Amino acid sequence: MIYIQENSNDPMYLQIYRQIKDDIEQENIVHGERLPGIRTLAQTLGIGRNTVSQAYTQLAVEGYIQARHGSGFFVLDASNKVMERNYVLQDTNSLSVERSELKQPVSLYDFQYGGLTYEQFPFKLWRKYTSQILLSPQKDVVNQYPDKQGDLLLRQEIKKYLHRSRGMVCCEEQIIIGSGLHYSLDILCKILRKENNTIAMEEPGYNGARDVFINNNYNLYPIPANKDGLILSSIHGSGACAAYVTPSHQFPYGTVMPIFQRKELLNWAIDSDAYVIEDDYDSELRYDANPVPALHSLDTEDRTIYIGTFSKSLSPSLRVNYMVLPVQLLARYYSMFHSYNSPASWLTQRVLGAYMRDGNYEIHVRKMCLTYKRRHDVFVQEATKIFGRKVILHGRGAGLHFILEFPDGKEEEWLIKQAEKVGVKVYSMIPFWNHRNDCPRNIIFAGYSLLSEQQIREGIALLKSAWFSALP
Template structure:
């Protein structure tokens, strides 16, 4: 209980269904709406309120952040949070009386759906982006003679300097030998695959693809009228034996970190796949996502580096290592496909802005990208290790984690047979969001019922601990 900064009280009920930050948020919001706190009045300092209530500062900070997002208060640098005027005098109108029972039900649903810890996959924490260096290189380029090309259409394959830096980086990090003429800069995997579908299209128009596999790639193939031939994948890896009768013109695989199970394709399978491509006049589409994010060993050699017959189409991205919103990826085409590429796309322009490409080229040239990747690996390794440690401690043998040692996600398999729909609903009740595995199956009925998908890139180590503890209580009914 506290009385500090305005004429009202805040009560924390430890046995409430609402998290503490929501209790604070609701009470302050109500006082603002009722006029008990007037506009421009300063809310108690975060540290002061936390100490008085005997709770963590993050709890108060989260409550204040929610008030700010909804427009009830605003943060002023160095001064704290101040109440805003929420009166609606200009647009006041007479409202039709509503059924209060319905409104109460809706409020209850909103409370229950509040997400405290989101184990999503794909996003990266904003603080990891190299803002200072990015701003520095942007300014340098715009003030240099390079700016002369800012109003010109970019090369369809992408900025030459960036392609040269990618070529050198791939040689150092993935053991690849290629020419900058083989590299095509794209605005994401979907863009690259869309181009590839048009280059590869044959009468059989069949693509072999891991099942389960990345649904984003699957959608591109289907949208381009390809038939999918499944390559079975499970916790032990992919089963290649069936590919020999597929009649596919290409196979899409994620050998460095199979999506979603996280396995690494062993060397004998890599050679088998390369031999299949040679014997069947086919190609391998190597999606090398997450290849830099290995925590238990050095990155494994790429398929492309083992290919002696120019059959591998290599696709890499900056989305997981730098930022998904920068929208830059790249594809290395076999020399034998370049003529068809030039024929089909001679009038195209690069979809990525010249400035973004040139900034990234300079950033890579000075060694900053590789330093950034090493830093990211250390950060994510700590989060990876915390999640493994907490899950092992709290779940025990009830849950098996797959995908250790690399990437930004795990697959959780429940030995007791708990089903994913129930698991997701129970997690939501305690403010934790986890995800189904069903979207990664083309044949959805084949998806095991006792698996869920868990990413961790957006959560801090402390948030991972708290989230896992809440999942323990939600799934197994035991408060840690």
């Protein structure tokens, strides 16, 4: 804990520097530990970012910490260093150390995708439910192996929620609780395995899913995707045992699969004795209309494997997701995984089940939608006002990210480097392509879930200065 004494003769940056330095030397902060971000620590202490930056700069210069590109500041090993306890700190202004001279640049505005801001998590209610469950007769389960498919209360509440929000009809026996999309896909890869192990997958698509299929020795058959949606015509000759798709919000382009394509995809699955894996990763976060019904809700032949998650609506660190298996695959699942235990903590599952049972999850989702709609709208308004026709936004109306297209042909490598020079982090689209040479070079990827509305405004203004005031 860092304490600032306002009536001290020492400047605030010096107080921060000395307390962190002492903690590192006394191993209260250990090698490899990540320090709070500059913005986060400044907000916590109620001081300016420049003050924190000054302290961190001095610590970095002296070798106590190291800046890592896009990740923040990390503690270095100081155990073998001989330190002078009465060292007198020089004024950091006299050192003339620029941020760019550190080993890695630090981004003040990180348009990353995936993480959520900590203040969005319902800490009070989560603590309340945790205490209630640990003091109830249910606590005996803590020292027992839980239900292999996941806590029954949670599966029952997920079944009800899916019916209300996604138009799905299933039973709790079909629901399998997992510890993230990768876990569920890994299970599926073993269940679906045939002599011809081919998965049809969106190109571009989510690289995390692609890696699971590759690691399980599946061949990938590309379903071309662009800003207008998927091109399904080629899938009929694929010979794939399943197609992995994100129909409610295609990742990364953000398009919604129209009804005629949904029916075409389901007909392909029926005709080919195949399955559709529906990754519904952020369906709750829709801002311009009500969430579209799940592909699963249109399936009359039990050919859809639905995968949902709490990572975008509640917290990615909970490591809880779920999969709804077709009835005809349950026997194979039971046969292959009868000895597997649920990978998610029973306590986390029971707390989440109680949280959903009392209606708090849906209240939380509505609050999240309002919060992220405001950030989405600010991003659209500022980008439109500042960039004009120089940048085209793709993926409006839902989710937590945009694709920025540059009609004049600016290339992503130059765009990313220029942004870094002004303290802004944006991302390449190349990882989402299996065939990376096919990725257009005039597009980049930007999320906004970790930035406030004001930070989005400031970040976009800096991007303008980086991209349009410093032409190559």
